[in-house]
Amino acid sequence: xxxxxxxxxxxxxxxxxxxxxxxxxxxxxxxxxxxxxxxxxxxxxxxxxxxxxxxxxxxxxxxxxxxxxxxxxxxxxxxxxxxxxxxxxxxxxxxxxxxxxxxxxxxxxxxxxxxxxxxxxxxxxxxxxxxxxxxxxxxxxxxxxxxxxxxxxxxxxxxxxxxxxxxxxxxxxxxxxxxxxxxxxxxxxxxxxxxxxxxxxxxxxxxxxxxxxxxxxxxxxxxxxxxxxxxxxxxxxxxxxxxxxxxxxxxxxxxxxxxxxxxxxxxxxxxxxxxxxxxxxxxxxxxxxxxxxxxxxxxxxxxxxxxxxxxxxxxxxxxxxxxxxxxxxxxxxxxxxxxxxxxxxxxxxxxxxxxxxxxxxxxxxxxxxxxxxxxxxxxxxxxxxxxxxxxxxxxxxxxxxxxxxxxxxxxxxxxxxxxxxxxxxxxxxxxxxxxxxxxxxxxxxxxxxxxxxxxxxxxxxxxxxxxxxxxxxxxx
Amino acid sequence: xxxxxxxxxxxxxxxxxxxxxxxxxxxxxxxxxxxxxxxxxxxxxxxxxxxxxxxxxxxxxxxxxxxxxxxxxxxxxxxxxxxxxxxxxxxxxxxxxxxxxxxxxxxxxxxxxxxxxxxxxxxxxxxxxxxxxxxxxxxxxxxxxxxxxxxxxxxxxxxxxxxxxxxxxxxxxxxxxxxxxxxxxxxxxxxxxxxxxxxxxxxxxxxxxxxxxxxxxxxxxxxxxxxxxxxxxxxxxxxxxxxxxxxxxxxxxxxxxxxxxxxxxxxxxxxxxxxxxxxxxxxxxxxxxxxxxxxxxxxxxxxxxxxxxxxxxxxxxxxxxxxxxxxxxxxxxxxxxxxxxxxxxxxxxxxxxxxxxxxxxxxxxxxxxxxxxxxxxxxxxxxxxxxxxxxxxxxxxxxxxxxxxxxxxxxxxxxxxxxxxxxxxxxxxxxxxxxxxxxxxxxxxxxxxxxxxxxxxxxxxxxxxxxxxxxxxxxx
Numbered sequence: 001x002x003x004x005x006x007x008x009x010x011x012x013x014x015x016x017x018x019x020x021x022x023x024x025x026x027x028x029x030x031x032x033x034x035x036x037x038x039x040x041x042x043x044x045x046x047x048x049x050x051x052x053x054x055x056x057x058x059x060x061x062x063x064x065x066x067x068x069x070x071x072x073x074x075x076x077x078x079x080x081x082x083x084x085x086x087x088x089x090x091x092x093x094x095x096x097x098x099x100x101x102x103x104x105x106x107x108x109x110x111x112x113x114x115x116x117x118x119x120x121x122x123x124x125x126x127x128x129x130x131x132x133x134x135x136x137x138x139x140x141x142x143x144x145x146x147x148x149x150x151x152x153x154x155x156x157x158x159x160x161x162x163x164x165x166x167x168x169x170x171x172x173x174x175x176x177x178x179x180x181x182x183x184x185x186x187x188x189x190x191x192x193x194x195x196x197x198x199x200x201x202x203x204x205x206x207x208x209x210x211x212x213x214x215x216x217x218x219x220x221x222x223x224x225x226x227x228x229x230x231x232x233x234x235x236x237x238x239x240x241x242x243x244x245x246x247x248x249x250x251x252x253x254x255x256x257x258x259x260x261x262x263x264x265x266x267x268x269x270x271x272x273x274x275x276x277x278x279x280x281x282x283x284x285x286x287x288x289x290x291x292x293x294x295x296x297x298x299x300x301x302x303x304x305x306x307x308x309x310x311x312x313x314x315x316x317x318x319x320x321x322x323x324x325x326x327x328x329x330x331x332x333x334x335x336x337x338x339x340x341x342x343x344x345x346x347x348x349x350x351x352x353x354x355x356x357x358x359x360x361x362x363x364x365x366x367x368x369x370x371x372x373x374x375x376x377x378x379x380x381x382x383x384x385x386x387x388x389x390x391x392x393x394x395x396x397x398x399x400x401x402x403x404x405x406x407x408x409x410x411x412x413x414x415x416x417x418x419x420x421x422x423x424x425x426x427x428x429x430x431x432x433x434x435x436x437x438x439x440x441x442x443x444x445x446x447x448x449x450x451x452x453x454x455x456x457x458x459x460x461x462x463x464x465x466x467x468x469x470x471x472x473x474x475x476x
Numbered sequence: 477x478x479x480x481x482x483x484x485x486x487x488x489x490x491x492x493x494x495x496x497x498x499x500x501x502x503x504x505x506x507x508x509x510x511x512x513x514x515x516x517x518x519x520x521x522x523x524x525x526x527x528x529x530x531x532x533x534x535x536x537x538x539x540x541x542x543x544x545x546x547x548x549x550x551x552x553x554x555x556x557x558x559x560x561x562x563x564x565x566x567x568x569x570x571x572x573x574x575x576x577x578x579x580x581x582x583x584x585x586x587x588x589x590x591x592x593x594x595x596x597x598x599x600x601x602x603x604x605x606x607x608x609x610x611x612x613x614x615x616x617x618x619x620x621x622x623x624x625x626x627x628x629x630x631x632x633x634x635x636x637x638x639x640x641x642x643x644x645x646x647x648x649x650x651x652x653x654x655x656x657x658x659x660x661x662x663x664x665x666x667x668x669x670x671x672x673x674x675x676x677x678x679x680x681x682x683x684x685x686x687x688x689x690x691x692x693x694x695x696x697x698x699x700x701x702x703x704x705x706x707x708x709x710x711x712x713x714x715x716x717x718x719x720x721x722x723x724x725x726x727x728x729x730x731x732x733x734x735x736x737x738x739x740x741x742x743x744x745x746x747x748x749x750x751x752x753x754x755x756x757x758x759x760x761x762x763x764x765x766x767x768x769x770x771x772x773x774x775x776x777x778x779x780x781x782x783x784x785x786x787x788x789x790x791x792x793x794x795x796x797x798x799x800x801x802x803x804x805x806x807x808x809x810x811x812x813x814x815x816x817x818x819x820x821x822x823x824x825x826x827x828x829x830x831x832x833x834x835x836x837x838x839x840x841x842x843x844x845x846x847x848x849x850x851x852x853x854x855x856x857x858x859x860x861x862x863x864x865x866x867x868x869x870x871x872x873x874x875x876x877x878x879x880x881x882x883x884x885x886x887x888x889x890x891x892x893x894x895x896x897x898x899x900x901x902x903x904x905x906x907x908x909x910x911x912x913x914x915x916x917x918x919x920x921x922x923x924x925x926x927x928x929x930x931x932x933x934x935x936x937x938x939x940x941x942x943x944x945x946x947x948x949x950x951x952x
Contacts, residue, residue: 029543030550030592031580039538039608046539062515063522067505068544068582068613068629069566074506087573090545092582094567095628096617104507106544106568106582116506126802132515137544137613141572152571153544326602 005338008274012218019268020147023277023339033145033152037261040339043285045155045261049135051187051283052157052259055179061131061159066114068137069104074112077237081111084204088140090152106139111205111230111256114160115238122252124243125164129172133159148265149222149476156260162240162252166231169253173229174450176257177210180225188263189280189394190214190270191401192224193471195447200431203256207231213446213471215401216269219421221446221473224266227257265476270397277340278362280393281386288319288382289341293329293348306352310345313378317386337362342389343382363389363396405471414460414472418443422473426457426466433461437472446471481814484750488694495744496623499753499815509621509628513737516815519761521631521737525611527663527759528633528735531655537607537635542590544613545580550588553713557587560680564616566628582615587681587706587732590636591714598728600719601640605648609635624741625698625952632736638716638728642707645729649705650926652733653686656701664739665756665870666690666746667877668700669947671923676907679732683707689922689947691877692745695897697922697949700742703733741952746873753816754838756869757862764795764858765817769805769824782828786821789854793862813838818865819858839865839872881947890936890948894919898949902933902942909937913948922947 005022008015020026025041028034037045053063069092075082090106093099107113114132122130135157142150159176163169177194184192192212202209206228214224234240235251244250271278281287292307294300304323311321320341322332329346336344346358359381361369373381404421408414414423418441427433427445437460438444448470459466481498484491496502501517504510513521529539545568551558566582569575583589590608598606611633618626635652639645653670660668668688678685682704690700710716711727720726747754757763768783770776780799787797796817798808805822812820822834835857837845849857880897884890890899894917903909903921913936914920924946935942 027593027596029545030547030589031543031545034543034545036543036593037541039540042540043538045541062519064515064518065513065521065613065631067507067510067512068615069505069507069510071506089570089572090568090580091570092566093569094565094579096565096619097563103570104566113506117503117512120503139544143572155541 005274005276008217008272015272016265016269017147019272019276019338025264025268025277026147028147031152033142035147035151035153037155040285041264044264044267044279044283047283047285048187048263049157052179052183053135055183056133056157056159059131059175059179061133061161064132064134065136066110066117066134068107070107070110070113072103072105074116075105077112078205078233080233081205085109085140088142090139090141108138108140109256109258110134110138110158110160111234111254112238115234115240115254118160118162118252118254119238119240122162122240122242125245128162128164128242128252129168130162131159131172132161133157146265148261148268150262154261156258158256158258161255162235163254164242164244164250164252166253169231169255170229173208173210173227173255173257176255177212177227180212180227180257180259183259184212184214184224184266185394187280187282188267188270189282189390189397190224190266191394191398193447193449195449195471197226197447198431198434198445198470200434201445203228205230205233207233211447213473214266214270215404215422215473216266216476217272217400218269219404219473221422221471221475222262222266222269223446223475224263225257225259228255230254230256271393272340273365275334275365276338278393279340279342281342281390284340284342285318286320286339286341287317287386288314288343288345289336290319290321290345290347291329291332291336292321292323293346299349302349302352303347307347310347310357310375310378313375314382316379317382333360343385359385361385361389363392408460411460415441418472418474422446422471423460424469424471425460427468427470428459428462428464428466429468430459430462430464433459437461442474443472444475446473446475481750481752484693484748491748492741492745493623495748495752495814501740501744501753502623504623507628509618511623511627511629513631516761517740520740520743520755520759523759523761524663524739525633528655528659529611531659532609532633532635535607535651535655537609537637540608540610541612542586542593542610544583546583546586546589548579548581550592551581553588554681554709556709557681561585561616564618566615566617584614584616585732585734586610586614586634586636587710587730588714591710591716591730594636594638594728594730595714595716598638598716598718601721604638604640604718604728605644606638607635607648608637609633622741624737624744626738630737632734634732634734637731638711639730640718640720640726640728642729645707645731646705649684649686649703649731649733652731653688653703656688656703656733656735659735660688660690660700660742661870663756663758664743664746665758665866665873666700666742667870667874669923669925671925671947673702673923674907674910674921674946676910677921679704681706681709683709687923689949690742690746691880691898691949692742692952693748693876694745695880695949697898697947697951698738698742698745699922699951700739701733701735704731706730706732747869748816749841751810751841752814754869755816755818757818757866760816760818761794762796762815762817763793763862764790764819764821765812766795766797766821766823767805767808767812768797768799769822775825778825778828779823783823786823786833786851786854789851790858792855793858809836819861835861837861837865839868884936887936891917894948894950898922898947899936900945900947901936903944903946903948904935904938904940904942905944906935906938906940909935913937918950919948920951922949922951
């Protein structure tokens with residue numbers, strides 16, 4: 001807390017790491033690449049969970065828990081799936097002091113083991129659709145790790161659904177993409193572009209993958225959630241069949257979709273500034289902090305009862321009174337700014353005498369973010385300010401993103417713009433062009449937006465006819 | 477669903493297994509000893525979590541998440557801890573295709589890794605007490621498994637706290653034992669005996685362990701939650717020190733406490749009957765189910781609008797309308813009884829004509845459990861009935877338990893009564909007596925109640941002077 005954060009504009013990566021540690025969101029675990037999510041970070045995750053879980057239940061899903069361990073042979077049943085995941089597996093080979101006959105994989109994702117259970121549970125068309133979500137931990141053996149963004153173990157939800165028809169499964173895939181988009185925009189104030197992944201970027205085992213892509217403060221892209229249409233790939237690998245209403249045996253169609261603690265990284269890198277974290281009020285663990293101001297015990301005795309009255313009038317908010325006596329008010333201001341609390345209320349002896357307090361908005365630094373208010377209608381005022389902060393954060397991020405999306409005229413321009421933003425360009429759809437673009441510029445296809453123009457264009461790389469316009473960017 | 481449950485009185489173990497499967501609480505996972513918690517079971521667990529989490533927060537605790545993987549060397553730092561847990565470990569030896577230099581243990585419990593983090597976080601007396609809880613999964617390589625009661629992977633919460641003094645840590649240990657007792661009695665309607673574990677039964681690494689013990693329907697005991705005073709054992713093993721207000725370096729005092737999905741087993745085996753599950757209303761995923769009754773489309777058209785009106789008047793309850801048309805009302809009655817829904821509302825054409833409905837309580841089988849009510853004040857009536865069911869379940873379980881606790885006069889009587897109940901007997905405290913009693917009768921010391929008589933007695937086994945009266949029972 002005593003050392004200052006690095007400037008965001010000078011060293012974005014270091015700025016990010018320092019915020020995560022200093023705001024006590026997370027810490028490095030003893031095992032390489034693993035993290036500890038500290039109480040402040042976990043409270044943020046609980047708010048994310050709650051906002052998503054409500055949306056999942058409103059769309060007919062229920063929660064369950066599937067096992068951590070998966071027999072190695074299960075992964076091998078779906079060819080692309082095992083190819084995609086086998087380099088990243090953590091493997092249990094010893095249990096209860098004995099070498100295991102078959103090694104167990106610590107789940108990197110649960111399509112296989114859930115497929116095996118669905119094959120047992122689904123008998124008839126009456127059992128469909130089956131709409132289950134799970135909140136849990138998964139492990140992928142990553143080599144280059146960064147807190148929240150890429151860790152060996154991470155926390156997420158994974159939805160797994162089975163349907164009678166391809167159409168229903170595809171609808172579900174897009175429904176959950178919509179749920180993620182709505183969550184990102186309306187809860188996290190993170191503008192996202194929903195779209196389809198290219199063949200090379202899709203999930204191992206999917207027919208098609210969809211994503212929401214967000215632009216971070218350094219203009220790099222972050223894949224923030226994904227939704228996959230799995231066709232009958234897992235249904236066939238795990239023999240998930242049902243009797244239809246004509247008593248014919250049919251394979252189901254499945255989907256899967258997930259959002260992880262990575263999203264906390266998206267929030268940090270979308271809204272944070274040189275002072276530290278800036279949290280959207282709807283997800284912030286603390287929405288309001290009250291800092292009493294006094295120079296001596298006499299003033300303290302006058303200020304604290306008013307602080308208590310104010311706190312009581314604001315119990316509907318997530319609120320905290322910081323009455324630490326070993327640090328100064330100035331230290332507290334910096335501390336809570338660094339932790340991204342959306343609104344601060346300062347109450348000192350003058351305020352008590354005048355019956356007013358100072359509100360300081362986290363999203364507007366300095367005097368412009370301060371205003372004086374009275375006790376009358378305070379809760380309404382606080383609601384208004386928090387709503388305005390939520391909206392302003394979104395608008396600011398949206399403007400930043402839009403001003404950093406470019407439409408380069410040719411590949412030379414393309415190579416320039418992807419150094420400092422995204423390119424929105426025609427692409428022929430050929431994976432060879434995609435690979436070369438990546439090799440030349442480090443920019444990858446982020447997504448193909450669902451709405452495409454009627455007309456055709458020319459591929460930004462090879463100049464052949466192109467039917468799709470695509471977002472390209474350097475990505476996390 | 478078509479096959480009947482085994483009678484509870486005839487084969488308690490099989491009855492239990494069948495209920496878990498048929499009520500769709502859980503299923504066997506592909507890996508030996510692992511379980512899948514199905515949506516109905518997970519909803520029950522979510523209600524347990526919510527009731528406990530509220531109590532944890534009210535007592536000043538916050539949640540966080542610590543890593544799944546623990547370096548093997550960490551476990552070895554506390555001698556008794558590693559001796560206790562090493563036979564049960566699942567070990568990751570391969571990560572990302574490479575053999576690991578140091579094997580990683582899949583956490584069986586997290587004292588060690590949390591100790592390592594606390595050592596990093598705790599600097600000064602101002603950082604104390606540190607009161608953190610975690611909800612998560614752990615793995616213990618059990619040989620004989622049973623759904624919910626003993627599985628390789630299970631779900632639980634584990635609280636870990638650090639304090640400046642021994643007294644504060646001991647207070648915390650008992651405070652959390654109280655929280656568990658209150659939860660068991662008031663949320664789950666499970667009467668429990670709180671008390672201290674004997675030396676041989678305590679947690680590996682604890683100074684003293686406390687437990688709440690419940691009597692199952694077959695009179696066997698189930699350890700339902702534990703709270704441990706860890707002294708400075710882990711503080712010294714992991715060098716968790718703080719500067720006190722005199723600037724002296726001191727070791728902290730720690731506690732840990734946990735309740736797991738095993739508690740679902742306690743609920744099943746405390747309240748269940750020959751018809752199946754009986755769930756306490758406060759935790760039941762569904763509190764009320766409405767079964768519309770009709771013989772034809774005409775009656776259905778009359779009944780359903782009334783069903784909808786009733787449902788709307790009861791939205792504050794966890795309620796479900798079962799309008800499946802492929803099964804009969806009788807089938808539905810059995811089905812929801814088997815799933816333990818506390819209250820059923822039957823609405824048929826006659827009811828619609830008369831403006832009344834039938835309420836059927838799950839806890840009272842047959843006609844005695846049925847009553848007629850009108851739409852007026854229905855929500856109040858339902859609240860009353862659910863409250864009464866909650867209370868009745870507790871009273872019934874309490875009476876059953878009390879009538880099966882015996883005070884045998886000698887060891888011959890003791891050996892008899894522990895075949896069909898618990899013995900509450902004087903014990904000299906010698907672990908040799910304890911071992912012999914176990915060998916002779918399969919009964920173990922369950923707990924030493926905190927309130928002990930002033931007088932002394934004679935050990936039920938060796939007849940030496942005994943200061944404590946102890947519960948003995950065969951246990952799960």
